[in-house]
Amino acid sequence: MALAKIEITQDTYLVGIGVSPGISIGEVCLLASRPAIDAAEISPDLVDTELQRFRSALNQAREQLNNIKRAVSKQEHLREHLYILETHLLILDDDMLVKGTEQAIRKLLNAEAALSRTLDKLRALFDNIEDEYLRERRSDVDAVGDRLLRILAGASERSLGQIGRRSLVVAHDLSPAETMQMDRSNILGFLTDKGGRTSHTAILARSLDIPAIVGLENITALVTERMPIIIDGSSGVVVLNPSPATVQEYRNRKQSFEDLERELERLRELPGRTTDNCTIALRGNLELPGEFALACKHAAEGVGLFRTEFLYLGRSTPPSEEEQFQTYCQVLQIMPEHPVTIRTLDIGGDKFVPELNLADECNPAMGLRAIRFSLREVTLFRIQLRAILRASHYGKVRIMFPMISGVAEIRACKRMLRDAAVELEQEGLKYDPDLEVGIMVETPSAVLIAPLLAREVDFFSVGTNDLIQYCLAVDRGNEYVAYLYDPLHPAILRALKATCDAANNAGIHVCICGEMAGEPLYAMVLVGLGFHELSMNPSCVPRVKRVLRQVSRRDGELLVEKLLQLATSKEVSCQIDEDMRKLLPDIFDRPII
Numbered sequence: 001m002a003l004a005k006i007e008i009t010q011d012t013y014l015v016g017i018g019v020s021p022g023i024s025i026g027e028v029c030l031l032a033s034r035p036a037i038d039a040a041e042i043s044p045d046l047v048d049t050e051l052q053r054f055r056s057a058l059n060q061a062r063e064q065l066n067n068i069k070r071a072v073s074k075q076e077h078l079r080e081h082l083y084i085l086e087t088h089l090l091i092l093d094d095d096m097l098v099k100g101t102e103q104a105i106r107k108l109l110n111a112e113a114a115l116s117r118t119l120d121k122l123r124a125l126f127d128n129i130e131d132e133y134l135r136e137r138r139s140d141v142d143a144v145g146d147r148l149l150r151i152l153a154g155a156s157e158r159s160l161g162q163i164g165r166r167s168l169v170v171a172h173d174l175s176p177a178e179t180m181q182m183d184r185s186n187i188l189g190f191l192t193d194k195g196g197r198t199s200h201t202a203i204l205a206r207s208l209d210i211p212a213i214v215g216l217e218n219i220t221a222l223v224t225e226r227m228p229i230i231i232d233g234s235s236g237v238v239v240l241n242p243s244p245a246t247v248q249e250y251r252n253r254k255q256s257f258e259d260l261e262r263e264l265e266r267l268r269e270l271p272g273r274t275t276d277n278c279t280i281a282l283r284g285n286l287e288l289p290g291e292f293a294l295a296c297k298h299a300a301e302g303v304g305l306f307r308t309e310f311l312y313l314g315r316s317t318p319p320s321e322e323e324q325f326q327t328y329c330q331v332l333q334i335m336p337e338h339p340v341t342i343r344t345l346d347i348g349g350d351k352f353v354p355e356l357n358l359a360d361e362c363n364p365a366m367g368l369r370a371i372r373f374s375l376r377e378v379t380l381f382r383i384q385l386r387a388i389l390r391a392s393h394y395g396k397v398r399i400m401f402p403m404i405s406g407v408a409e410i411r412a413c414k415r416m417l418r419d420a421a422v423e424l425e426q427e428g429l430k431y432d433p434d435l436e437v438g439i440m441v442e443t444p445s446a447v448l449i450a451p452l453l454a455r456e457v458d459f460f461s462v463g464t465n466d467l468i469q470y471c472l473a474v475d476r477g478n479e480y481v482a483y484l485y486d487p488l489h490p491a492i493l494r495a496l497k498a499t500c501d502a503a504n505n506a507g508i509h510v511c512i513c514g515e516m517a518g519e520p521l522y523a524m525v526l527v528g529l530g531f532h533e534l535s536m537n538p539s540c541v542p543r544v545k546r547v548l549r550q551v552s553r554r555d556g557e558l559l560v561e562k563l564l565q566l567a568t569s570k571e572v573s574c575q576i577d578e579d580m581r582k583l584l585p586d587i588f589d590r591p592i593i
């Protein structure tokens with residue numbers, strides 16, 4: 001489909017996905033796209049030559065990636081991202097890629113055509129995946145494919161290390177390897193046509209502190225070299241050809257953003273404590289190894305939710321006990337003084353792991369997902385339990401089971417955990433005998449029997465992302481019903497209150513780890529409901545802490561009392577807005593940056 005042509009005048013605004021915050025004002029440096037592919041059919045006598053060309057391209061790509069790996073491993077802040085390059089090296093050895101391309105060459109296609117056809121097949125495998133994170137792993141295949149096609153076309157390797165002037169890079173797509181090579185003193189930000197919030201490139205941009213906007217669709221077709229441009233990586237707004245007034249406005253915003261960052265930095269070492277001395281632990285949610293350092297950077301006090309799904313992705317065999325153990329220990333080392341809550345595998349539903357060959361289900365969100373899958377695939381589960389137990393000897397580990405819907409389920413988990421512990425003892429391997437055991441409260445049944453579940457565990461962690469979906473019967477990934485997906489629905493407030501009350505009456509701690517926990521506007525409400533811990537995307541910690549340190553739990557309780565009288569989420573939302581503006585006009589009575 002041809003894209004509608006946009007006329008670029010002064011102050012042309014575009015909106016993409018802001019993935020790394022910060023404002024930059026500068027000029028475009030347009031990065032060349034992949035050269036055109038010279039696809040062709042060949043005669044049988046050229047098959048060997050083309051096979052040779054393809055194999056030599058594989059070798060060159062390996063050499064390029066190994067060179068980047070060597071350079072990157074010398075840089076402390078990038079070391080934890082080396083696994084991405086390892087993944088790309090593994091893709092170069094992947095049977096589907098290599099054998100698929102070789103077969104296509106034997107069917108009389110030249111190397112470029114054969115490779116392109118194989119890449120299309122590989123990409124198609126990712127296309128039907130709903131989960132954004134998993135779908136984004138397709139970008140790794142794209143990055144490797146692009147590298148090979150460039151080599152076959154005889155084009156030189158694109159390097160962002162060589163950009164000579166301070167500029168904003170605009171590209172169709174950037175591979176993680178290219179992003180890692182960015183020279184931060186010259187690159188003020190980057191914008192791409194492709195990409196999503198959870199692409200490796202986006203995660204790297206946050207680690208590198210480079211403002212970035214992705215998913216702009218056709219920015220490469222709209223800008224020209226050296227065009228003046230402004231980007232706001234928080235809101236995803238791009239301004240092409242800004243007028244002097246717009247430049248001034250964004251200079252002011254940049255100043256405010258940097259002042260706020262400095263203010264937040266001053267809070268770094270301070271605890272999340274309310275004015276009436278109630279300490280709320282502010283922990284990080286981790287999804288990828290590349291985010292471990294980010295949790296430290298934002299002073300998250302430990303990990304409230306370590307999603308372990310990534311360990312199972314992009315591979316034909318599940319991770320071994322030893323591999324999992326090493327990964328868990330890696331996180332423990334980064335945060336030795338704080339708890340790390342490891343959630344056992346939560347796949348199925350929107351989190352599809354193609355490698356695990358899950359059955360096709362009509363209604364996967366209510367099917368064999370999360371703990372139901374683990375309790376069925378007991379061999380996989382046992383390996384994970386053993387790895388978590390072993391890691392518990394080396395730090396403050398907590399174990400958490402996802403999507404528990406009844407007491408029998410948690411008892412079955414605890415039995416398996418005990419069996420795994422006995423095995424380790426018999427093998428002379430150490431674990432923490434006081435390991436805390438908790439559950440995600442994310443089904444309506446768990447809320448309704450929260451007092452019964454509280455007798456079984458050491459803590460609750462409320463997963464509002466799913467709880468909202470199941471309580472309100474709204475698919476969390478379905479855009480048609482997104483307008484009904486509402487954290488402030490009176491039913492959700494009551495569910496949160498009932499869960500906190502059950503935990504507090506039983507004397508166990510209660511955390512919230514859904515997206516709601518990272519919203520500064522809700523911080524006081526959550527404290528008022530009775531949560532002891534909030535776990536969120538690490539980048540949200542400083543802003544939530546700033547709010548918490550200026551309000552009291554009592555204020556929160558009074559607000560919750562008012563909210564529980566209201567009938568609609570609109571009324572709830574207005575009441576929260578009104579109270580927060582009154583209490584903290586500095587934060588909530590001005591444009592949010």
Ligand code: PEP
Pocket residue numbers: 305307346442462463464465466467513514515
């Ligand atoms: C949740 O459901 O709120 C949660 C934190 O888990 P996930 O988003 O991984 O399902």
Ligand code: MG
Pocket residue numbers: 402442463465466
């Ligand atoms: Mg969940």
